[in-house]
Amino acid sequence: MSSNYGLRILVSRPGNQTQALLAVKQQLYPPLEFLMPGMVDTHIHASQYSYSGTALDLPLLDWLNTYTFPVESRYKDLDYARNVYTKVLKRTLRNGTTTACYFATIHTDASLLLGQIADDFGQRALVGKVCMDCNSTVPYYKEPLKECKDETLRFIRELLKKEYAHVKPVVTPRFAVSCSSSLLHTLGKIAKNNDLHIQSHISENKEEVKLVKQLFPDCKSYTDVYLKHDLLTDKTVMAHGCYLSDEELKIFHERGAAISHCPNSNLSLASGMLNVRNVLNHKVKLGLGTDVAGGYSPSMLDALRRAMDTSKVLSMQDAQHQTLTFEEAFRLATLGGSEALSLDDQTGNFEVGKDFDALRVNMCIPGGPVDMFPGQGPKVILEKFLNLGRILYICPVALSM
Numbered sequence: 001m002s003s004n005y006g007l008r009i010l011v012s013r014p015g016n017q018t019q020a021l022l023a024v025k026q027q028l029y030p031p032l033e034f035l036m037p038g039m040v041d042t043h044i045h046a047s048q049y050s051y052s053g054t055a056l057d058l059p060l061l062d063w064l065n066t067y068t069f070p071v072e073s074r075y076k077d078l079d080y081a082r083n084v085y086t087k088v089l090k091r092t093l094r095n096g097t098t099t100a101c102y103f104a105t106i107h108t109d110a111s112l113l114l115g116q117i118a119d120d121f122g123q124r125a126l127v128g129k130v131c132m133d134c135n136s137t138v139p140y141y142k143e144p145l146k147e148c149k150d151e152t153l154r155f156i157r158e159l160l161k162k163e164y165a166h167v168k169p170v171v172t173p174r175f176a177v178s179c180s181s182s183l184l185h186t187l188g189k190i191a192k193n194n195d196l197h198i199q200s201h202i203s204e205n206k207e208e209v210k211l212v213k214q215l216f217p218d219c220k221s222y223t224d225v226y227l228k229h230d231l232l233t234d235k236t237v238m239a240h241g242c243y244l245s246d247e248e249l250k251i252f253h254e255r256g257a258a259i260s261h262c263p264n265s266n267l268s269l270a271s272g273m274l275n276v277r278n279v280l281n282h283k284v285k286l287g288l289g290t291d292v293a294g295g296y297s298p299s300m301l302d303a304l305r306r307a308m309d310t311s312k313v314l315s316m317q318d319a320q321h322q323t324l325t326f327e328e329a330f331r332l333a334t335l336g337g338s339e340a341l342s343l344d345d346q347t348g349n350f351e352v353g354k355d356f357d358a359l360r361v362n363m364c365i366p367g368g369p370v371d372m373f374p375g376q377g378p379k380v381i382l383e384k385f386l387n388l389g390r391i392l393y394i395c396p397v398a399l400s401m
């Protein structure tokens with residue numbers, strides 16, 4: 001079920017999130033069905049969906065130059081954009097993503113089209129027109145500073161003018177490597193003046209961190225680059241953060257900025273492994289992202305499973321490391337994601353007053369991927385679903401479009 005029915009939660013039960021969602025099923029459905037909050041993908045490149053599942057043989061910077069920029073440059077063609085964006089919306093909804101934070105491309109009209117398609121399908125979405133004015137390796141894929149500023153303002157104006165209930169613009173500097181200091185300052189100002197969300201990438205890969213140090217020698221750290229340009233606010237979500245120091249995490253906490261953990265991508269591009277426990281200990285807002293197409297899967301259940309795998313690898317390397325529990329991973333995929341996107345007043349769990357963004361899970365479909373046995377209670381049901389489940393079907397109204 002997705003959110004386009006405009007249902008609002010009016011009553012709730014006391015208890016934690018796991019208890020609450022499993023209690024609902026006893027009231028409404030037979031024993032092996034339950035409702036859970038829709039999942040929140042805090043970082044996904046809609047424009048990279050066409051090559052998801054391929055092109056995973058290079059590290060980040062080579063990967064961008066070889067695969068990503070040539071593909072993203074094609075989105076000046078609106079027919080091409082419509083085809084891919086329609087498919088990515090259907091695919092993410094089929095995977096239980098009721099909220100997504102999207103990177104589009106540098107093209108304003110195609111980015112507006114992504115917003116329109118998200119609205120048509122009833123997915124809650126933040127949509128970002130990508131901003132980048134530096135690209136010496138693939139020089140045809142960038143915009144001059146002035147054009148980038150004007151087009152960003154046009155994108156924001158036109159998207160807001162549509163008054164979509166659940167689709168909003170997000171200011172999107174690609175990352176410090178592909179933005180001049182002037183562009184970063186400009187975008188910081190635009191976000192501030194319009195009280196907008198901000199998204200970008202940070203500390204994904206060691207080579208990238210080194211390059212940022214060279215490009216911004218006056219900044220103390222990668223985090224300091226964004227801080228100095230007014231891009232680290234309580235409406236900012238930064239993807240990856242694998243190599244952030246404790247000092248940088250403290251700044252994230254102080255500013256109320258969030259991290260999107262994208263474990264599939266971090267493993268697939270051999271970028272690094274985020275220490276989620278350390279991020280949580282620093283009380284930094286944290287959600288999960290698929291990061292299609294650096295991550296090969298558009299599924300948030302996959303992101304949740306890779307987050308648990310990554311945490312177990314860290315435990316193998318360090319016996320003191322406290323492995324993520326499945327309940328914690330579940331929280332990251334739902335409420336944590338909504339907090340990371342500062343949308344937790346609207347979605348993320350079944351609290352009174354929030355919108356009813358829900359998935360109806362049936363654990364006893366004939367031929368389904370999970371077998372249940374007598375005496376297995378709510379906790380086992382949820383754990384089995386998270387580890388073994390598959391989302392096969394979602395609201396026919398949305399998907400027949």
Ligand SMILES: O=c1[nH]c(=O)c2nc[nH]c2[nH]1
Binds near residue numbers: 045068201204265
């Ligand atoms: O995983 C990533 N995907 C991207 O498209 C990108 N751009 C900058 N940094 C990036 N990381």
